[in-house]
Amino acid sequence: MGMESDENRLEYEETELRLGLPGGSLKREFSQTIDLKLNLNASMASPPSPHQQQEKITAKPPAKAQVVGWPPVRSFRKNTLAVQSAAAAAFIKVSLDGAPYLRKVDLKMYNSYQQLSEALGKMFSSSTIGDCGVKELMSESKLIDLLNGSDYVPTYQDKDGDWMLVGDVPWEMFVDSCKRLRIMKSSEAIGLAPRAAEKCKNRA
Amino acid sequence: MCLFQSVMNYLPKEVLEHVFDFLTSHHDRNAVSLVCESWYGVERFSREKVFIGNCYAVNPERLIDRFPRLRSLTLKGKPHFADFNLVPDGWGGHVYPWIEAMAKSGINLEELRLKRMVVSDESLELLAKSFPNFKSLVLVSCEGFTTDGLAAIASNCRLLRELDLQENEVDDRKGQWLSCFPESCTSLVSLNFACLKGEVNVAALERLVARCPNLRSLRLNHTVPVEVLQKILVRAPQLSDLGTGTFTHDPDSETYVKLKNAMKNCRSIRSLSGFLDVNGRCLPAIYPICTSLTSLNLSYAPGIFSNELIKLICHCKKIERLWILDTIGDKGLGVVANTCKELQELRVFPSDLYGVGNTAVTEEGLVAISAGCPKLNSILYFCQQMTNAALITVAKNCPNFIRFRLCTLNPIVPDAATNQPLDEGFGAIVQSCKRLTRLSVSGLLTDQLFLYIGMYAEQLEMLSIAFAGDSDKGMLYVLNGCKKLKKLEIRDSPFGNMALLSDMGKYETMRSLWMSSCEVTLGACKTLAEKMPRLNVEIINENEAGEDKASCDDRHRVEKMYLYRTLAGPRTDAPDFVWTL
Numbered sequence: 041m042g043m044e045s046d047e048n049r050l051e052y053e054e055t056e057l058r059l060g061l062p063g064g065s066l067k068r069e070f071s072q073t074i075d076l077k078l079n080l081n082a083s084m085a086s087p088p089s090p091h092q093q094q095e096k097i098t099a100k101p102p103a104k105a106q107v108v109g110w111p112p113v114r115s116f117r118k119n120t121l122a123v124q125s126a127a128a129a130a131f132i133k134v135s136l137d138g139a140p141y142l143r144k145v146d147l148k149m150y151n152s153y154q155q156l157s158e159a160l161g162k163m164f165s166s167s168t169i170g171d172c173g174v175k176e177l178m179s180e181s182k183l184i185d186l187l188n189g190s191d192y193v194p195t196y197q198d199k200d201g202d203w204m205l206v207g208d209v210p211w212e213m214f215v216d217s218c219k220r221l222r223i224m225k226s227s228e229a230i231g232l233a234p235r236a237a238e239k240c241k242n243r244a
Numbered sequence: 245m246c247l248f249q250s251v252m253n254y255l256p257k258e259v260l261e262h263v264f265d266f267l268t269s270h271h272d273r274n275a276v277s278l279v280c281e282s283w284y285g286v287e288r289f290s291r292e293k294v295f296i297g298n299c300y301a302v303n304p305e306r307l308i309d310r311f312p313r314l315r316s317l318t319l320k321g322k323p324h325f326a327d328f329n330l331v332p333d334g335w336g337g338h339v340y341p342w343i344e345a346m347a348k349s350g351i352n353l354e355e356l357r358l359k360r361m362v363v364s365d366e367s368l369e370l371l372a373k374s375f376p377n378f379k380s381l382v383l384v385s386c387e388g389f390t391t392d393g394l395a396a397i398a399s400n401c402r403l404l405r406e407l408d409l410q411e412n413e414v415d416d417r418k419g420q421w422l423s424c425f426p427e428s429c430t431s432l433v434s435l436n437f438a439c440l441k442g443e444v445n446v447a448a449l450e451r452l453v454a455r456c457p458n459l460r461s462l463r464l465n466h467t468v469p470v471e472v473l474q475k476i477l478v479r480a481p482q483l484s485d486l487g488t489g490t491f492t493h494d495p496d497s498e499t500y501v502k503l504k505n506a507m508k509n510c511r512s513i514r515s516l517s518g519f520l521d522v523n524g525r526c527l528p529a530i531y532p533i534c535t536s537l538t539s540l541n542l543s544y545a546p547g548i549f550s551n552e553l554i555k556l557i558c559h560c561k562k563i564e565r566l567w568i569l570d571t572i573g574d575k576g577l578g579v580v581a582n583t584c585k586e587l588q589e590l591r592v593f594p595s596d597l598y599g600v601g602n603t604a605v606t607e608e609g610l611v612a613i614s615a616g617c618p619k620l621n622s623i624l625y626f627c628q629q630m631t632n633a634a635l636i637t638v639a640k641n642c643p644n645f646i647r648f649r650l651c652t653l654n655p656i657v658p659d660a661a662t663n664q665p666l667d668e669g670f671g672a673i674v675q676s677c678k679r680l681t682r683l684s685v686s687g688l689l690t691d692q693l694f695l696y697i698g699m700y701a702e703q704l705e706m707l708s709i710a711f712a713g714d715s716d717k718g719m720l721y722v723l724n725g726c727k728k729l730k731k732l733e734i735r736d737s738p739f740g741n742m743a744l745l746s747d748m749g750k751y752e753t754m755r756s757l758w759m760s761s762c763e764v765t766l767g768a769c770k771t772l773a774e775k776m777p778r779l780n781v782e783i784i785n786e787n788e789a790g791e792d793k794a795s796c797d798d799r800h801r802v803e804k805m806y807l808y809r810t811l812a813g814p815r816t817d818a819p820d821f822v823w824t825l
Contacts, residue, residue: 109330110328110655111594111653111655112327112328112651112684113593115413116385116411116412117411121544121546121595121597149494149523150494151469159496
């Protein structure tokens with residue numbers, strides 16, 4: 041944790057904090073506990089050690105402060121918060137072919153493809169769906185059927201930028217890799233069409 | 245001998261016992277037992293609750309011998325700095341010998357409260373099977389057990405009222421511990437499993453809640469979804485303390501509406517926590533409860549943004565205890581100051597533990613709180629920066645602090661405005677707060693601060709020091725000045741042998757002393773150990789070379805030393821890396 045290599049030793053020593061007694065030969069070896077690159081104020085009233093460097097202080101904390109047990113926070117709390125920041129909200133854009141504008145959804149709000157599908161149904165049921173020969177202002181359930189039917193193909197763009205068919209992987213994996221959703225008209229889903237049609241039939 | 249004294253001597257034991265029944269505090273009971281032999285005798289047979297602040301200060305047999313009617317035991321194990329990874333695994337603090345001894349002696353144990361101890365599944369099984377009247381188990385920051393141990397408790401403790409697990413490291417076996425509560429178990433008053441990582445059987449949970457009409461406190465873990473929370477609230481509208489599980493759901497959904505309604509019906513909730521995994525847009529569901537809340541813990545909810553927090557706080561006018569993350573910001577603390585006039589305890593935890601750049605709180609927030617909350621008496625505050633001027637203002641505004649813990653994220657940061665040490669600021673705090681019993685300091689600090697502490701902190705019982713001071717004088721000021729000092733813990737400060745050895749008798753008046761990365765040498769520790777047989781002076785030696793105690797040079801600096809008064813002699817369960825001198 042923050043051990044300095046020999047090449048960096050010179051730079052480290054310039055800013056190393058030492059708390060030895062005045063004139064004493066005891067030099068604190070902080071390499072195991074601190075990797076702070078601190079600068080001390082030249083106007084400090086009582087510099088205890090002649091070894092200390094005197095430079096201007098910056099209020100901002102150093103870039104890589106790695107002190108064991110500092111700040112003093114229980115490991116339980118540290119671990120819990122670490123897990124949670126990994127699990128933050130995942131808003132992604134959703135487009136429905138023919139809808140006048142895009143929407144955003146937070147994938148973390150749902151636990152399954154079914155829930156997502158219902159939510160999307162609600163979201164787009166009030167928007168007009170233009171030139172695909174479908175009635176305007178369609179009902180929620182109709183839209184869900186439509187989404188689950190063979191007229192539309194739900195696709196998503198993953199972390200690598202590839203466009204994939206929704207539903208192949210487990211839900212959690214989907215949430216992790218999905219960057220964008222596009223609900224395509226199947227007439228446009230040429231490359232995916234055969235598989236897509238089959239998948240849709242299976243799900244309907 | 246005056247008449248009064250002779251009358252007191254001839255009071256029958258039953259009368260004395262009856263009088264002592266009114267003494268509930270440990271301090272009072274301890275004092276009473278020192279008056280005379282007869283009082284000692286009556287007190288010891290009538291004492292039911294015992295508190296042992298250091299499990300190695302006395303051994304179980306002695307405890308049982310003195311207090312045969314023991315019903316409730318509180319034990320603390322590892323030193324406080326173990327919380328921050330300064331104590332290696334395997335150090336000790338096992339509860340098993342205590343449970344074993346009490347079981348053998350037929351103690352009618354009803355309540356066990358443990359903090360920072362190692363609790364094995366075997367201990368829990370033995371506990372569950374040995375005490376038919378066992379009612380209450382509270383484990384705080386413990387480790388060593390799995391959900392199998394919990395299953396044993398659930399299955400066997402027929403009269404269980406309380407199972408409270410706070411921030412423990414528990415291994416989750418895939419078993420169904422919650423399902424182990426038999427149908428006949430209807431006595432639960434408090435159940436807290438928020439720290440468990442694994443799933444529980446939610447159907448069993450719902451049934452358990454339904455059949456325990458006295459359930460007042462329920463804290464769920466993050467695997468319990470909102471749908472289940474809603475159902476539970478419908479079954480248990482009498483709850484006064486609730487810890488939600490996950491609090492993320494589509495606010496437009498039916499479940500959410502049901503949740504809002506269920507919450508409205510829970511008119512007794514005074515304490516709220518959890519929100520592990522939360523979506524800020526779901527928070528309005530709790531606004532109806534906020535108006536009567538006295539305790540709110542949002543410190544595990546980094547997902548709530550500052551503006552959402554502020555909106556929430558505006559509803560919490562009766563809050564007395566508030567735990568939050570520094571995501572609230574100085575502005576948010578200003579809102580707290582304007583809204584929460586009943587506030588007594590505030591804890592602001594850091595949200596950004598690994599990187600930099602998160603705007604934390606500063607001295608501004610603290611000053612605002614001190615100005616707005618007249619009843620404030622306890623604070624834990626992690627902040628980016630601090631100034632003497634701010635601390636002096638805080639000291640003036642709040643002379644009633646009992647606990648004051650300030651932690652700057654950079655441990656030796658000076659006054660942000662003047663670049664001076666923070667001695668004057670903390671000095672003002674100890675001078676103004678005459679009832680201060682606990683203090684943690686941080687930032688750039690010299691011996692001057694410790695002079696102030698020694699001079700003014702007359703009631704101080706616990707002091708935590710890190711990266712502070714210039715010389716032995718600092719530590720001496722504290723040891724000489726703070727007459728009521730019980731626990732002193734110091735890390736990375738230049739205090740050495742002279743300070744350690746100047747008043748060795750002092751340590752027998754204290755519970756413990758921890759010094760790590762200071763300037764004390766092995767030789768000085770050995771001297772201390774030799775002169776003070778009623779202290780255990782322990783060195784924690786993590787050197788990989790597996791040094792032998794005998795071959796180690798006395799002039800070597802000791803990395804970690806922990807000493808404590810004890811009646812039990814040197815530990816018999818110390819691991820290889822702990823040397824008792």
